[in-house]
Amino acid sequence: MPSGNLVLRRVVQLVPTLFFALLLLFVMVRLLPGGPATAALGDRGTDADIARIEASYGLNRSIAEQFLSYLWQIAHGDLGVSYSLKVPVTELVLQRLPVTLTLTACGSVLALAIAVPLAALAASRRDRTTDLILRGLFQLGLSSPVFYIGILLLTLVAAKTGLFPVGGYGSGFLDNLHHLVLPSFALALNFAAVLFRNLRSAMIEAMDADYVTFAIARGLSPRVVLFGHVLRNALISTVTLFGLNVGWLIGGAVITESVFAIPGVGRLMIDSIFARDYPVIQGLLLVLVLTVSVVFLLTDIVEGLLDPRLNR
Amino acid sequence: MPNRRNTSLLALAVAAVLGLSGPAPAAAQQMGGTLNFGRYADSMLLDPVMNENNVDIWILTNLYSGLLRPTDDGAGVVPALAESRSWAPDHLSVTFTLRPGIKFSDGSPITAGDVKWSLDRARNPDNGVWNFMLGSIASIETEGADKVTLKLKNYDPTLEAALATFNASIMPEAAYEAAPGTTEAEKAQAFSEHPVTSGPFTLASWTHGTDMVLKRNPNYYAKDDKGNPLPYLDEVHFEVIPDDATRILKLTSGEIDGTEMVPYSRVGELKKNPALNMELFPSTKITFLNFNSRPTVGDKPNPLADVRVRQALNYALNKEALIKIVTHGVAQPMQSYMATTTPLAMKNGPLYAYDMAKAKALIKEAGLPAGTELHILSLSGNQDFMQIATAAQQMFAPLGIKLVIEQLDKPTIAARQKAHDFQIVVTTWTNDIADPSQLTSYMAYYPLIQSYRGGWQNKEVDALFEESQKEVDPARRAGEYATIQKIYTEAAPIGFLYESPYPVALSKKVNGFVQIPLGNNIFDRTWIGK
Numbered sequence: 001m002p003s004g005n006l007v008l009r010r011v012v013q014l015v016p017t018l019f020f021a022l023l024l025l026f027v028m029v030r031l032l033p034g035g036p037a038t039a040a041l042g043d044r045g046t047d048a049d050i051a052r053i054e055a056s057y058g059l060n061r062s063i064a065e066q067f068l069s070y071l072w073q074i075a076h077g078d079l080g081v082s083y084s085l086k087v088p089v090t091e092l093v094l095q096r097l098p099v100t101l102t103l104t105a106c107g108s109v110l111a112l113a114i115a116v117p118l119a120a121l122a123a124s125r126r127d128r129t130t131d132l133i134l135r136g137l138f139q140l141g142l143s144s145p146v147f148y149i150g151i152l153l154l155t156l157v158a159a160k161t162g163l164f165p166v167g168g169y170g171s172g173f174l175d176n177l178h179h180l181v182l183p184s185f186a187l188a189l190n191f192a193a194v195l196f197r198n199l200r201s202a203m204i205e206a207m208d209a210d211y212v213t214f215a216i217a218r219g220l221s222p223r224v225v226l227f228g229h230v231l232r233n234a235l236i237s238t239v240t241l242f243g244l245n246v247g248w249l250i251g252g253a254v255i256t257e258s259v260f261a262i263p264g265v266g267r268l269m270i271d272s273i274f275a276r277d278y279p280v281i282q283g284l285l286l287v288l289v290l291t292v293s294v295v296f297l298l299t300d301i302v303e304g305l306l307d308p309r310l311n312r
Numbered sequence: 313m314p315n316r317r318n319t320s321l322l323a324l325a326v327a328a329v330l331g332l333s334g335p336a337p338a339a340a341q342q343m344g345g346t347l348n349f350g351r352y353a354d355s356m357l358l359d360p361v362m363n364e365n366n367v368d369i370w371i372l373t374n375l376y377s378g379l380l381r382p383t384d385d386g387a388g389v390v391p392a393l394a395e396s397r398s399w400a401p402d403h404l405s406v407t408f409t410l411r412p413g414i415k416f417s418d419g420s421p422i423t424a425g426d427v428k429w430s431l432d433r434a435r436n437p438d439n440g441v442w443n444f445m446l447g448s449i450a451s452i453e454t455e456g457a458d459k460v461t462l463k464l465k466n467y468d469p470t471l472e473a474a475l476a477t478f479n480a481s482i483m484p485e486a487a488y489e490a491a492p493g494t495t496e497a498e499k500a501q502a503f504s505e506h507p508v509t510s511g512p513f514t515l516a517s518w519t520h521g522t523d524m525v526l527k528r529n530p531n532y533y534a535k536d537d538k539g540n541p542l543p544y545l546d547e548v549h550f551e552v553i554p555d556d557a558t559r560i561l562k563l564t565s566g567e568i569d570g571t572e573m574v575p576y577s578r579v580g581e582l583k584k585n586p587a588l589n590m591e592l593f594p595s596t597k598i599t600f601l602n603f604n605s606r607p608t609v610g611d612k613p614n615p616l617a618d619v620r621v622r623q624a625l626n627y628a629l630n631k632e633a634l635i636k637i638v639t640h641g642v643a644q645p646m647q648s649y650m651a652t653t654t655p656l657a658m659k660n661g662p663l664y665a666y667d668m669a670k671a672k673a674l675i676k677e678a679g680l681p682a683g684t685e686l687h688i689l690s691l692s693g694n695q696d697f698m699q700i701a702t703a704a705q706q707m708f709a710p711l712g713i714k715l716v717i718e719q720l721d722k723p724t725i726a727a728r729q730k731a732h733d734f735q736i737v738v739t740t741w742t743n744d745i746a747d748p749s750q751l752t753s754y755m756a757y758y759p760l761i762q763s764y765r766g767g768w769q770n771k772e773v774d775a776l777f778e779e780s781q782k783e784v785d786p787a788r789r790a791g792e793y794a795t796i797q798k799i800y801t802e803a804a805p806i807g808f809l810y811e812s813p814y815p816v817a818l819s820k821k822v823n824g825f826v827q828i829p830l831g832n833n834i835f836d837r838t839w840i841g842k
Contacts, residue, residue, distance in 0.1 A: 034723025040364040041441060043602075043726045043739065044754055046761055049441045050730075056497070085520055086357050086501040092520070151557055159565040166565050167558040168551060169522060261553040263522040276723050 006304075010297050018289055025285050026067050029278055035059060036083040039276040057083060057278075070282070079286070080279035084272070089283035092268060097287055099169065099176075100264035103256065104249050106180050107187035108242070114188060115195035115238075120231055122196070123203035124222075134196070142193035146252050150186040150259035158182060167261040183260040187252050191245065198241050202234035209233075236306050243299030247292050341536070345840040346547040347822065349833075350559045350571035354521050354552040358507065359500040360481035361433055362440045366831055369478050369744060373832045374526060374548070376481030376511045377533065379408050379427065379460075380472060382746045386596065386829030387655050389476040389746060393422060393510065393533060403467040403784050410458040415531040416484045417514040424454035429485040431462070439496055442479040445470070445745060466782045469789055473747035478832075484508045512543040512836035524550040526835070534836060544824070544839035563588070563817055569840070570818040570825065572833070576639040576696075582817050589820055592642055592813035593827040596651040596743040596751075599643075599696075601625075601688070601704065601736050601807030602729075606767035609735055615686065616735055620678040622804040626664035627671035628707050635810050638699045643812035648797045649755050651811040653829040656748045656793040663801055663808045668710060675711045682712030688736040689728065692719040697738040700809070704736075729765040736807070739764070742831050748793055752777055756800050768805035 037053035079089035254266030435446035448468035513526035645662035
């Protein structure tokens with residue numbers, strides 16, 4: 001098991017990471033042309049209205065002053081109030097983040113559930129028909145944009161069969177899950193393709209390794225060799241890839257959320273950037289950096305379980 | 313000549329035939345039921361005064377009533393909470409009498425005090441961005457519980473239209489003041505989440521970004537022609553579905569009963585769907601190319617400062633072709649800088665009919681060298697705008713003009729317009745008020761925002777506009793607007809493109825829904841048949 005040290009070390013590392021990410025973003029969003037009032041009023045905003053509204057947000061102060069007061073605010077657990085939606089950012093995040101996390105979690109689990117067994121199958125039938133068909137299918141999955149898969153699923157599955165709702169999120173946990181089946185699948189397909197390719201080649205590499213030859217020579221069954229030795233060793237790089245790709249997966253969730261009308265942080269992030277809604281952009285960044293950090297930590301722990309040498 | 317008896321017999325016979333073969337009487341309106349409506353975006357702040365967006369404005373009329381309301385054609389006003397109005401002979405004050413016994417959704421009476429408080433809040437220059445519409449009011453006085461007198465600084469021909477606009481909604485003073493919060497923004501936010509309303513509906517629930525439920529207000533003042541209480545519907549469920557394709561799929565699969573903002577490319581297909589009514593509601597929406605008319609942009613000379621170049625571009629724009637490409641034929645070429653649905657708009661046929669020879673001659677006269685570059689800003693992600701920009705690129709090419717397209721997001725474009733750092737921007741506009749003054753103050757009148765940030769100025773237009781804002785005689789006001797439009801058209805501060813309808817697709821069982829030219833979605837007479 002990984003020592004508590006690892007966790008502690010990561011938490012300590014997180015503080016400066018968060019600080020600099022926040023500082024960078026804080027300055028960057030303010031360098032974007034057009035402020036929140038310009039975004040809201042568009043081309044018809046009068047100078048007086050724009051100045052008055054931006055002053056009411058405290059944007060007439062220097063960036064340093066704004067940043068210090070923001071730090072003071074978050075130190076007190078207050079993420080501010082959205083400029084465009086006028087509701088507290090904490091409330092928005094608590095409402096939206098679980099949706100995106102559930103979607104990405106379902107997508108990830110589904111991607112693993114698709115990729116791992118099929119990669120094992122393809123690797124064990126290297127260059128035979130099964131392998132070729134699977135590789136072809138995943139190539140298609142990899143090159144199809146998420147929104148395209150989404151629309152296809154909605155048109156061919158949801159609207160035609162009526163088994164799943166055409167977009168939306170529903171209410172209640174079971175209803176939510178029901179609404180998430182197709183979007184998770186759309187999200188998983190791309191990701192599964194990436195994982196499949198990686199895991200298949202890692203497994204093929206492992207199959208050629210001396211310890212596998214030795215295991216076979218010892219008379220272990222092919223099944224034990226494949227799952228006990230080959231897969232376990234090949235999974236390490238896949239887990240690393242998985243962890244690294246969670247950020248990308250959240251990016252994919254943005255598009256999925258739009259196509260399937262799911263109210264997650266992805267859509268909120270896009271809307272906030274277009275609205276120059278600084279408090280929401282900052283609040284979401286904080287939360288997403290935290291989320292990705294936790295996923296990285298979990299990835300490290302799993303890698304350690306798969307290969308105890310990494311814990312030393 | 314037939315005798316008298318025969319005539320009446322004939323009349324009876326005609327009446328009988330008409331009665332038998334004429335159209336069946338309209339099906340009786342069904343009371344009750346829930347309408348599920350798919351929206352392209354959610355509302356942000358449902359406060360009549362502090363809101364800044366169409367997503368709020370177009371819904372607010374379902375929650376609040378004003379003293380007056382716009383007619384369905386968006387060109388006039390009719391009484392709403394006020395039963396009658398009477399202008400003083402000097403036109404410097406107007407007295408409204410409220411309908412007897414009107415109540416807010418919580419059962420409390422709507423009083424003259426609420427009206428005064430609501431309008432004072434709406435015209436306070438510190439509140440929101442719409443207070444200018446009521447800027448001519450000097451003070452408001454009440455008399456008893458049902459009479460309100462507005463005293464004016466000067467006669468304002470737009471006042472009645474302004475009082476029928478969302479920001480002049482009547483709200484309950486006591487309930488609003490009891491809402492938590494210290495600043496106006498905080499109070500507006502708190503109240504708008506749990507409002508007490510004067511319109512056909514109240515807000516039953518709202519999950520931001522997902523859905524909103526409006527519930528019938530049992531105390532709504534209005535009744536239909538037969539005296540039945542409005543609204544007919546028990547509830548309206550709004551679901552937010554940003555993706556066009558998903559929204560339409562939800563409609564065709566029957567999960568929702570109606571949806572707005574149908575892309576023009578899908579209109580033809582949905583018209584053929586026997587389960588749907590594909591409605592194209594007349595609108596005040598115009599689409600145009602906004603020109604920068606200043607002599608320089610940045611440090612470089614700006615060819616668009618020459619009126620001949622602006623006119624040439626107008627002649628080179630093939631409006632009919634653009635309408636076919638972008639709107640699949642549902643739009644009309646512009647006849648003025650205002651949509652024809654705007655009161656006092658000129659309707660003398662399309663402006664600058666396509667004429668490449670004239671365009672080339674004007675360019676030659678202006679001495680514009682071949683290979684001149686012009687830059688056009690287009691909103692990124694907006695397919696219609698991109699099609700317009702690329703079509704314009706091809707249409708300007710024969711003039712020796714190279715049009716460079718820049719795709720940017722909305723705040724960036726707005727910031728560059730504000731900084732005068734642009735040459736051409738693809739732009740749309742819809743009126744918020746049933747009067748030409750709002751659009752004119754933005755487009756043609758320099759002092760407000762330098763003619764839509766384009767820098768074009770005509771002193772005569774500025775003076776005429778100021779006159780028209782105080783004009784008591786409607787005929788003279790119409791004359792002033794005719795002159796303004798004539799001068800504006802000749803000076804061509806914009807590339808005139810088209811006016812287009814609001815595409816709304818509804819299930820066949822939905823009746824009585826209307827989106828008026830100002831954009832307001834009106835659900836108070838909507839009903840669901842079998």
